[in-house]
Amino acid sequence: MNSVRKCLILAAGRGSRLGRKGVPKPLLPLLGLPLLERVILTAARAGLDDFIIVTGFEGDRVRRFLDGLAARRGIQIRYVVNEEWEAGNGLSVSAARDEIKEEPFVLLMADHLVDERLLEELHAEPLEPGTVRLAVDSNTRNPLLDLDDATKVELEDGRVRAIGKELEVYNAFDTGCFVCSSSLFSALERARVQTDDTTLSGAIRLLAEEGKVHTFDIGDAFWIDVDDSHAVKRAETALLGRLRKSTDGPVSRHLNRPLSARITRYLVQSPVTPNQISSFCFALSAVAAGFFALGGYLALALGGLLAQLASVVDGCDGEVARLKFRESAYGGWFDAVLDRYADAFLLLGLTWHVFSGAGSGAVVVVGFLAVIGSFTVSYTADKYDSLMKLRFERGQPKGIRIGRDLRVLMISLGAVLNLPFLTLSFIAGIMNAETVRRIVVARRGELAA
Amino acid sequence: MNSVRKCLILAAGRGSRLGRKGVPKPLLPLLGLPLLERVILTAARAGLDDFIIVTGFEGDRVRRFLDGLAARRGIQIRYVVNEEWEAGNGLSVSAARDEIKEEPFVLLMADHLVDERLLEELHAEPLEPGTVRLAVDSNTRNPLLDLDDATKVELEDGRVRAIGKELEVYNAFDTGCFVCSSSLFSALERARVQTDDTTLSGAIRLLAEEGKVHTFDIGDAFWIDVDDSHAVKRAETALLGRLRKSTDGPVSRHLNRPLSARITRYLVQSPVTPNQISSFCFALSAVAAGFFALGGYLALALGGLLAQLASVVDGCDGEVARLKFRESAYGGWFDAVLDRYADAFLLLGLTWHVFSGAGSGAVVVVGFLAVIGSFTVSYTADKYDSLMKLRFERGQPKGIRIGRDLRVLMISLGAVLNLPFLTLSFIAGIMNAETVRRIVVARRGELAA
Numbered sequence: 001m002n003s004v005r006k007c008l009i010l011a012a013g014r015g016s017r018l019g020r021k022g023v024p025k026p027l028l029p030l031l032g033l034p035l036l037e038r039v040i041l042t043a044a045r046a047g048l049d050d051f052i053i054v055t056g057f058e059g060d061r062v063r064r065f066l067d068g069l070a071a072r073r074g075i076q077i078r079y080v081v082n083e084e085w086e087a088g089n090g091l092s093v094s095a096a097r098d099e100i101k102e103e104p105f106v107l108l109m110a111d112h113l114v115d116e117r118l119l120e121e122l123h124a125e126p127l128e129p130g131t132v133r134l135a136v137d138s139n140t141r142n143p144l145l146d147l148d149d150a151t152k153v154e155l156e157d158g159r160v161r162a163i164g165k166e167l168e169v170y171n172a173f174d175t176g177c178f179v180c181s182s183s184l185f186s187a188l189e190r191a192r193v194q195t196d197d198t199t200l201s202g203a204i205r206l207l208a209e210e211g212k213v214h215t216f217d218i219g220d221a222f223w224i225d226v227d228d229s230h231a232v233k234r235a236e237t238a239l240l241g242r243l244r245k246s247t248d249g250p251v252s253r254h255l256n257r258p259l260s261a262r263i264t265r266y267l268v269q270s271p272v273t274p275n276q277i278s279s280f281c282f283a284l285s286a287v288a289a290g291f292f293a294l295g296g297y298l299a300l301a302l303g304g305l306l307a308q309l310a311s312v313v314d315g316c317d318g319e320v321a322r323l324k325f326r327e328s329a330y331g332g333w334f335d336a337v338l339d340r341y342a343d344a345f346l347l348l349g350l351t352w353h354v355f356s357g358a359g360s361g362a363v364v365v366v367g368f369l370a371v372i373g374s375f376t377v378s379y380t381a382d383k384y385d386s387l388m389k390l391r392f393e394r395g396q397p398k399g400i401r402i403g404r405d406l407r408v409l410m411i412s413l414g415a416v417l418n419l420p421f422l423t424l425s426f427i428a429g430i431m432n433a434e435t436v437r438r439i440v441v442a443r444r445g446e447l448a449a
Numbered sequence: 450m451n452s453v454r455k456c457l458i459l460a461a462g463r464g465s466r467l468g469r470k471g472v473p474k475p476l477l478p479l480l481g482l483p484l485l486e487r488v489i490l491t492a493a494r495a496g497l498d499d500f501i502i503v504t505g506f507e508g509d510r511v512r513r514f515l516d517g518l519a520a521r522r523g524i525q526i527r528y529v530v531n532e533e534w535e536a537g538n539g540l541s542v543s544a545a546r547d548e549i550k551e552e553p554f555v556l557l558m559a560d561h562l563v564d565e566r567l568l569e570e571l572h573a574e575p576l577e578p579g580t581v582r583l584a585v586d587s588n589t590r591n592p593l594l595d596l597d598d599a600t601k602v603e604l605e606d607g608r609v610r611a612i613g614k615e616l617e618v619y620n621a622f623d624t625g626c627f628v629c630s631s632s633l634f635s636a637l638e639r640a641r642v643q644t645d646d647t648t649l650s651g652a653i654r655l656l657a658e659e660g661k662v663h664t665f666d667i668g669d670a671f672w673i674d675v676d677d678s679h680a681v682k683r684a685e686t687a688l689l690g691r692l693r694k695s696t697d698g699p700v701s702r703h704l705n706r707p708l709s710a711r712i713t714r715y716l717v718q719s720p721v722t723p724n725q726i727s728s729f730c731f732a733l734s735a736v737a738a739g740f741f742a743l744g745g746y747l748a749l750a751l752g753g754l755l756a757q758l759a760s761v762v763d764g765c766d767g768e769v770a771r772l773k774f775r776e777s778a779y780g781g782w783f784d785a786v787l788d789r790y791a792d793a794f795l796l797l798g799l800t801w802h803v804f805s806g807a808g809s810g811a812v813v814v815v816g817f818l819a820v821i822g823s824f825t826v827s828y829t830a831d832k833y834d835s836l837m838k839l840r841f842e843r844g845q846p847k848g849i850r851i852g853r854d855l856r857v858l859m860i861s862l863g864a865v866l867n868l869p870f871l872t873l874s875f876i877a878g879i880m881n882a883e884t885v886r887r888i889v890v891a892r893r894g895e896l897a898a
Contacts, residue, residue, distance in 0.1 A: 330891055333832050337888060340828055344821040348814065355813060364804060364813050365797065371817065372793040375824040379789055383782050439786060442779055 007048035011110035012056025012085035024058035032268030046119035056085025088198030112176035160213035251405035260315030277317040284310035285342035292349030304415025311408040373431025456497040460559035461505025461534035473507035481717030495568035505534025537647030561625035609662035700854035709764030726766040733759035734791035741798030753864025760857040822880025
């Protein structure tokens, strides 16, 4: 059981290197969400639910924004004001002493984005009394790092030996994520009195000398210090790159996802909701199906292009949801059901195209089989994916995932190449064969289990 | 945490009132499974995994059978022989003393069938040291009871005050299920020495006088003492009656399930597997679809009857699986995927019937919409069912469940009444409307959650 629930976030600084249109750094938007909102929502996902935010520069504005966030998301947020925000950031931590009291707490920076699993693991193990645990990145070639600005750490036997921006010898970086006991407060006080050092690093250095700073290696987990406009770009690219899903098929991975991520970069800045994107893509597919049914090569080809466009944009609903912390079971399900309709309408349109041309009754049968195969492949996807996950975890080959991304591309290409009947036959054959294959694979899996 | 893992089952008696063709009572088949096998598998489901079986009459034969069962099911079974099986059944319990040692254990009778959840709950709470907990049925009008043969119990404040077959004043029945501490062994010894009573009831009576027999009220959970051929019939009917599922639609509940249970009563006695039944029903539906496609009223009507027959028999796979403890995730999934194919083939057959008659292209579109609606209703069923479960638990009305049972009956009636196009249109309309309704309901549920 993990008992840490308090989360202290330092959001008092001005962030002069990022000062844009007078927006205080914690409120700087990045892929549609202010930095601080992303940090808070990530921490909330990681199980923390009692937030204490230290404000300073433009504190009123930050608090007003957070009040709205707290109400919208049902999150408990308390504020601490650090009037001396222009001095060392250790003063911001000290300012929260009365709110934290004796409980252990997670300490985060408003401008450090991190992976939610990193936070989960960071505070999963109980903290040894009187110590501090620092999350460190020992990948000294991390491309997301700004070497000049990073706080370096010298580790020895899992403990911090030295820490500072100017360190010559180091083997890891300070990620700005800590789990702390209240001993940090007295260390801050001692650092201030003894060496006039008001930085957090100063206090950590003191504790490190006493062997009281343990570390947690984050492995290859994502984190980034968003300190200037270059870092903003790097962070955006990294977050967009993390949108790939393990269940993405080959077309999705190599064609749709790279394109949809570019569109998502713009969509997140608008108030468009994921469900609106799902609905839009469905409408686009229905229009494509209508073009198919119209007859004539031009309408067919145009329909094909629209269908593929809809398939690409259809990746954006989930991407926007994930980037804006708006995922919902309903949203995923709603999208899946609309996809089934879109698939079926496209195939109906294609069938009608051939049938109303010079088609015989055979077209109808092939069209039915194509719809049946497409549906059963979707119907069996959950079971197959969980089986594949098992195989993947066992290190067995994963194979190509036949799914909607491939199906729509086949329809699109078939339309553009003016081969509608061949496409229908191909889809009917491949999709039903895939379903039968899944039945066989699942049966083997069942017998092996 | 529940720590009871040992399960002692008394299977030493002859069961003279049920002696049939020299089969010892524990091996008497009931719906395809020997009584004792059903008791063991139920207890294993309830979390018990260390079985000690007391054999007596025809012990070799019982042990040979159990060795096979243990190997087949991967269950750990040890044996204790009670040579004096013709005397009181307390001797059978005493014979297991060395195997049980000091651990608490569940005590069951080989001829008492019980609900697995009853067993789970019975041993969920830790046992007070030195006591025994008896599962009692306080429904004195339980129709499964044989009043003359039942062991009556007089309860006071949750404890047993008196127990015996001849009790005049009683308010509950002994179900033959106990959780015991090893104090039962000394009570058995005392009962034998003091009153020459070698029955289990004798020892329970002694413990009851000391206030050491607590009770667990089973509520309306299923249990039955299978003591004579009338009880066998009652038990079979009760087990078959318990096959209804909460997700059964109206047609399933009132038409298909009563019929399939009758067929299942015979199927369980054969070696037919649930997956074979699923496959057979799929083949039957495919033949029905072929009849539809043939054209002509006779073939249409025959196909309709076959389709409904397949729908009825399709209930048997799950019923046989549950009665024989052969449920599997694969089996349920396999059946569902085959059902999707069967549905689609039936609709394709019907579409072809109308189309090849005098149908226009509109038939094709309606046929497609019928397939699409049928598929999406199945596709959305899981989500909808879990939502409905929630509403049901909150006491909200459940509404009619539109599903396969209703769909196939509509197809069958439409074929018999020679209304194929109307049926297709009807299914296309109802099924797609149901999917849209589910989307709306789910959205409301999501927003409410």
